[in-house]
Amino acid sequence: MQLGLRAYDAGRPPFPSRSCNDDSRRAGTTWRTSVTCAPVRSPAVSAWELALYRFCRWFVSFSLPRLIMYANSRPVASAQTGTHEKLAEIVSKHANTEFRKPIAPYNRAAFDVAVVAWQDAGRPPLILDSGCGVGLSTMRLATQFPDHFVLGVDQSAHRLARNTFWQGEPPSNHLCVRAELADFWRLMHDAGIRLARHYLLYPNPWPKIGQLQRRWHGHPAFPTLPALGGRFECRSNWRIYIEECALALGVLGVAAVSVEQHLAATPLTPFEQKYRDSGHGLWRCTSTFA
Numbered sequence: 597m598q599l600g601l602r603a604y605d606a607g608r609p610p611f612p613s614r615s616c617n618d619d620s621r622r623a624g625t626t627w628r629t630s631v632t633c634a635p636v637r638s639p640a641v642s643a644w645e646l647a648l649y650r651f652c653r654w655f656v657s658f659s660l661p662r663l664i665m666y667a668n669s670r671p672v673a674s675a676q677t678g679t680h681e682k683l684a685e686i687v688s689k690h691a692n693t694e695f696r697k698p699i700a701p702y703n704r705a706a707f708d709v710a711v712v713a714w715q716d717a718g719r720p721p722l723i724l725d726s727g728c729g730v731g732l733s734t735m736r737l738a739t740q741f742p743d744h745f746v747l748g749v750d751q752s753a754h755r756l757a758r759n760t761f762w763q764g765e766p767p768s769n770h771l772c773v774r775a776e777l778a779d780f781w782r783l784m785h786d787a788g789i790r791l792a793r794h795y796l797l798y799p800n801p802w803p804k805i806g807q808l809q810r811r812w813h814g815h816p817a818f819p820t821l822p823a824l825g826g827r828f829e830c831r832s833n834w835r836i837y838i839e840e841c842a843l844a845l846g847v848l849g850v851a852a853v854s855v856e857q858h859l860a861a862t863p864l865t866p867f868e869q870k871y872r873d874s875g876h877g878l879w880r881c882t883s884t885f886a
């Protein structure tokens with residue numbers, strides 16, 4: 597197992613490539629068509645035109661929509677005005693009931709790959725980036741903690757395959773795998789793995805009142821989290837999500853949990869950057885699990 601491996605997906609064929617090659621092939625086709633219709637030109641002019649064409653195409657299809665859409669994301673809207681009234685009851689129920697859903701084979705395969713990569717790195721302290729999205733935070737954490745191994749886990753192959761615009765050589769002490777977190781946490785727990793740090797950054801808020809059990813703290817797998825140990829940090833642009841997360845940890849018997857506003861001077865994730873630049877309040881819940 598090479599630590600240079602950046603992303604693993606057990607369930608699907610290799611990630612779809614959106615590389616420059618595909619782009620230039622398409623651009624090349626269009627150019628060849630236009631050459632046959634146009635007067636003969638010198639190769640130097642043709643190269644400039646091709647470059648200009650490619651730039652305009654990239655700008656209009658990729659950069660312009662992002663410029664228009666950027667920094668105008670809406671804050672979370674919800675009919676809920678405080679922590680959910682059923683939260684404590686649901687968390688206690690989950691803490692006292694075994695979560696029996698069978699582990700999906702693709703999650704087990706991803707877990708095995710992750711453990712081998714970690715072992716090949718010499719089993720340094722482990723950081724888990726749960727719901728890592730495109731994996732930018734995983735790489736940033738790997739750079740920030742060079743003597744740790746950072747594991748990014750996300751269920752979305754599409755997100756994992758997206759270009760993170762990481763500048764330079766990616767850090768070798770990280771791996772991103774495609775897996776579903778509830779299974780992955782349980783596999784870690786069953787294998788007796790202990791974390792040094794655990795990040796749950798900008799999980800989907802599921803803000804409707806009836807969606808409590810879709811939020812991580814309302815999920816049957818949530819009681820597994822404190823058992824994984826380490827310094828835990830959950831961030832969100834919805835204050836209620838963070839307050840609920842803290843409340844749920846309290847129900848599970850975690851003593852010192854703090855809730856605070858987070859300024860994100862240097863954003864760790866793309867969502868953090870987008871929310872911060874849109875002027876949202878950012879919040880975090882932290883605790884150290886024994």
Ligand SMILES: C[S@@+](CC[C@H](N)C(=O)[O-])C[C@H]1O[C@@H](n2cnc3c(N)ncnc32)[C@H](O)[C@@H]1O
Nearest residue numbers: 727728729750751752776777797798865866867
């Ligand atoms: C709002 S995005 C945040 C991504 C990243 N942490 C960031 O801040 O840019 C939430 C991410 O959680 C992932 N996710 C949601 N439910 C998941 C699950 N059950 N297992 C694994 N990943 C999940 C989604 O695919 C998505 O990438």
